[in-house]
Amino acid sequence: MKLVTYALTGAFMLASTAAFAESHEAAEENTQQMTVEAALAGGDAAAGEKVFKKCKACHMIGEGAKTRTGPPLNNIVGTELGVFEGFTYSKGMVVLSDEGTVWTIENLNALLLKPRDFIEKTKMSFAGLKDEEDRANLIAYLATFTTVEADN
Ligand code: HEC
Numbered sequence: 001m002k003l004v005t006y007a008l009t010g011a012f013m014l015a016s017t018a019a020f021a022e023s024h025e026a027a028e029e030n031t032q033q034m035t036v037e038a039a040l041a042g043g044d045a046a047a048g049e050k051v052f053k054k055c056k057a058c059h060m061i062g063e064g065a066k067t068r069t070g071p072p073l074n075n076i077v078g079t080e081l082g083v084f085e086g087f088t089y090s091k092g093m094v095v096l097s098d099e100g101t102v103w104t105i106e107n108l109n110a111l112l113l114k115p116r117d118f119i120e121k122t123k124m125s126f127a128g129l130k131d132e133e134d135r136a137n138l139i140a141y142l143a144t145f146t147t148v149e150a151d152n
Contacts, residue, residue, distance in 0.1 A: 048141025051134045058124070061145050070124060076103050077143040092120035108139050 052061070058069035065072035071084040082089045082097035089097070096119065101107065111118040112135045114128040129135050 043140025043143075044137045045140045045144050047133075048137035048139070051129070051138040052141055054126075054129070055138075058126075061142075073142060074145045075147070077105070077108065077139065077146050079103055079146070081107070090119065090121060090123040092122055095120070105139055108142070109135055112138060 055070075055073070059071070059073050060066055060068055061073045065074055067084075067087050071087040071089075079102065080097065081101045081103050082093040107118070112129050115122050115124045115126050116128075129138070
């Protein structure tokens with residue numbers, strides 16, 4: 001696990017830059033997101049790793065991550081939603097996926113704030129993270145896993 005972390009540290013700069021570029025347009029029209037983006041700019045992936053403990057009951061991340069109750073969470077930030085083969089998503093996820101929804105920072109922020117509001121009748125039974133800084137740090141943490149060549 002340590003090895004994985006070291007290997008990914010370099011990739012983090014790249015990954016987060018891409019995520020910023022992608023979310024930039026939407027940020028201009030949405031103050032709430034600008035706050036998230038600002039927080040993410042100082043985004044603390046190490047703090048995000050601690051927040052990820054809340055996700056671990058259902059999600060694995062990193063090399064060799066497998067499906068648990070939820071799909072593995074490699075290559076999430078900036079990529080298409082609901083595309084992990086070998087996981088049966090809820091209908092609500094399939095609809096969003098068919099619409100070509102992408103996990104922008106804005107969408108991840110909305111999911112993490114209240115999964116049930118973002119995905120209709122989602123299988124992800126998680127209340128959400130009220131603390132905006134927690135969400136920003138967590139997204140920064142997820143962004144360090146956008147280049148993992150795992151099963152994803
Ligand atoms: C109780 C189990 C559970 C917990 C806790 C949980 N999730 Fe999920 N998660 C799921 C399930 C199940 C799905 C599939 C949702 C669906 O199909 O509606 C999912 C889907 C997702 C997706 C979409 C994946 C994709 O392939 O597009 C993301 C991103 C995600 N979760 C992030 C998180 C994060 C980050 C946390 C921690 C804050 C978390 N989840 C906590 C069960 C959980």
